[in-house]
Amino acid sequence: MIIVLLFVLMFVLMALGLPIALSIGLPAIGLIVSPGVFPDTVTLSALGQTVVQQLFSGVDSFDLLAVPLFMIAGSIMEVGGISRRLIDFCDSLVGWAPGGLAAAAIGASMIIAGISGSAAADTAAIGAVVIPTMIRQGYPPAFAAAVVAAGGAIGIIIPPSIPMILFGFMTNISTSQLFAGGLLVGVLMGLSFMAVAIGISWRRGYGERVAFTWKRVASTGRAALWSMGAPVIVLGGILSGIVTVTEGAALAVFYALLVGTVINRELAWRDLPRLMVRSQVVAGGILFIIAMAKVFGWLLAMQQGAQLLNVFVNSMSLPPVGLLLLVLALLLVVGCVMETTAALLLVVPVLALLTPQMQIDPVQFGVLVVTNLAIGMLTPPVGICLFVSCGIADVTLGRISRAVMPLVAVAILDMLIAALWSPLTMWLPTLLYR
Template sequence: MSLVLAGLFVVFLVMGIPVAIVIGAASMTALNLSGVPLMVVPQQMFSGINSFAFVAVPMFILAGDIMAQGEISKRLVAFADSMFGFIKGGLSIVSVLAGMFFAAISGSGAATTAAVGASLVPELKRKGYDPAAAASLIAASGTIGVVIPPSVPMIIYAVIAQESVAKLFLNGFIPGVAMGIGLIAIALVQGHRRAYPRGTPFNLSTIWRTLLSASWGLMAPLLILGGIFSGVFTPSEAAVVAVNYAIIVSLFIYRDLTLKGLYQIMMRAGVTTAVIMFVIAASSVLSWALSSWQVPSAIAEYALSLSSNPYVLLLLIMALILVTGVFLETASALIILTPMLLPLAMQLGIDTVHFGIIIVVGLAIGMVTPPVAINLFVASTTANLPIERITKAVFPYLMALIFVYLMIAFVPLVL
C-alpha cells in the first residue's frame, strides 16, 4: 500500500495541486483503499498540531514580520555596514551578517531574505555590485534564518522527535555561524575578482552611532534567547515576548509602524501560519500511515543491507534530505522525513539533537536549490530580477553551503 501512496503522491504533484493538498489527498485515498476508517484522518490532523510548542510558530512569524517591515532591519544593516563596509566588496559581508543578525530574530528563511533584501539590494545596485549575484547571496544568507535560533523548523522537529526545543536552539548557533563564514569566504573572493568598491569608511564614531541606533534590534535576540536558556520562559512563551517587544519597539520607540500597518502584518502572518499548520496537519496523516505500514523500519533495514559503513549511510541520508528539500516545502518535508529517517539515524548512533541539526540545515539548503527555492523567489521579487538570473548566480554559494553541511554532519558538536 505504501507504493500506492507514493504513486498517488507523484500523480497529484505532477497535476500541479498544492503540496499540502497532495499530501492529505494521497494519504486519505491510500488509507481508504486499505480499508482504514476515514475517521482516522481528522483525528491525526488534530493530534498532529495539538502541541503547546506550536504556539511559538505563529508568534515567531508575527515577530519576524513586524521587525522586517520597519526600521529594525534597516538599522541592523547600517550597523553591519559601519563595521565591515570599508573592505573591498564589504557590502557582501554586510549582506551575510545582516542575514545572521535577522536570523536571530525572525526564525524564517523567507522573512530574513525579504528584510535584508529590501534594505540592501538598492544600495548594492547603486554601488555597482552585480544585481543577480547580490540577490543570490542575500537568498543564500536567508537559509541561516532557520538555523540560528529561534527557528520554526527546529520547533517542528522537536515536537516530532520529542526533543527539547531549547537544546536544539542551543546547538543551532555553531552551524549557523559556519554557514555565514562559508558564504562570506565566497563573497570576498568574488569581491576581489570583480573589483567591487569599498563601502562606508571605518570610523569608530560611526560604529558607535549605528550601534546605539540598532541597539533595540540587537537586544531582541538577547532577550528571546537569554530568557530561554536561563529558564525564565519556555520557547513558546519567548515567542510571545518577542511579539510584544517588536510591537513596543516599532510603535513607541522607532515609531515606524502604525496600527493599520500592524493589523495588515497580523493578517498576513495569520495566513502564513494557517498554511504552515495545514501542511503540518496533512503531513501528520501521512506520517501516521507510513508508521502503520512500518515503512520507517523497512527503510532502515534496506539501508543497512546496502552498507555497514555508517559514513556511507549518513551520506545517503543527507542526499535524501537535500533532494527532498528541492521539491518539498520545509515543514512538510520535516514531518515526512523525520519519522522515516530518525530510527535509522539512531541505529547509526547519531544523537537526536545532532540529527535535528542535520535535517534542518539540509532542508534549509533546499530554500536556495531550484526548482522550489522559496528564498530565490523572494529575492527575485525584492531585486526585480528574473528568477533564471538569480538561479545561475547562486551556484557558488550553494556549493559553500553544501561543504559546510558536510562539516556539520561529520564533525558533530552537540552541546
C-alpha cells in the same frame, strides 16, 4: 504496494501544481478509505473518525503555538525599521572591505535570524532594504539577490527556528537543545558566506568601499542597539530556560512591537491588522501541512514503512558514516524538489529512526536535517529564499540560481563539517543541558 502508490500520487499532485498540503493529504485520505487497504471489519465510519483524529492531533500542541507567533514577529520586524538599522551597523564594521555591503547584509541576516525563525521573513526583511542599495553601488542584481537569499537561509539554522520547533515536536527532542546545537553551525555558515561574498566582490570589483571610522560604528551602534537586543533577550531567555520556546515567541512579538512603534516609530498601529493577517495566512498554511502530514505519516506507519526502511538499510551493510552521508545526500535531493515544511514532516519520522545505525546523537541529526533543508531553500525549483529575492531584485530564477552556486557549495562544505565533527553541534547543548 500501498506505500509506493502513496508517494507516486503525492508527487503527481505536486507536479500538477496542487497545494503542498493537499498533495500530501488527499492521497493518504483517499487510500485510507479505499476498499482493501484495511480489513473489511474496519468500518468506513471508523476510518473517517481516525482521519479527523489524526488531523486534530497533528496540530494539538502548545509548542506549535510558537509558529504563528514567530511569523508575527518577523512581519513586524520587516516594517519596523529594525532591518535598516542592523544593516547600517554591520556596514560600519565591514563596509571597508571589498563587497562590504554584501557581507553586511549577511551579518544583519544572522542577527535578524535570532528574532523571527523564518527564512522567508528574514530574506524579505533584509532584501527590501539592501538589494536596491547594492544595485545602486554596482553589484549585479543576480549577485545581490543571491547574497540576500543565502543570508536568509541562515534564518532557520540560527535559533529560534521554526523547522527546529517542528523537528522537536515530531521526535520529542528538546527544542532548546536543538537551538543550542544550531547556533555555532549558523555562525560558521554566515562567516563562510561572508568570505565567499567578499572574495567574489574583490575579484570582480563589485561595490563601493566605505572608510572605517569608530565614530560611524558608535552612531550606527546606538541606533541599532534596541534592534540588537531582540535576539539577546529572546534567544538568551530560551537557552537559559527562563522561558519556553512558545513564551520566547510571544516575547519576540512584544519586543518587535515595542521597538517598531515606540523606539523606532516606523510602525503605525493601523498597519498591524494587515501584518497579522498576512503572517497568519502563512502560519495557517504551515499548520495545515502539519495536519495533513500527520495523516500521511499514520498511514505510512500502518503499512510498516519504518520496518521496510530498516530492512532496506540493513541490507546495504553501510558503515555509520556512509549511512549518514547517504541520508544527507537524500535530504539534499528532497530539499531541492520539495517545500521545506513538507520535506521535514515527511522524512523526519522515518529517517530519525536510523540514528542508532548512524551512531549520531538525535540533536546533531536534527541540526543536520535543518541545515540540509536550509540549503534546499537556495536551490531551484522550489527554493523559497530564491523566489523572495527574485521578486525584490526583479531577476529571473535562472540568473540567481547561477549566482548562488558558490554559496551553495560552501554551505554543503559547512554541513559536512557539522556532520563529521560533532563538537560543532554538540558542544553547546552539552555545556548548557547535560
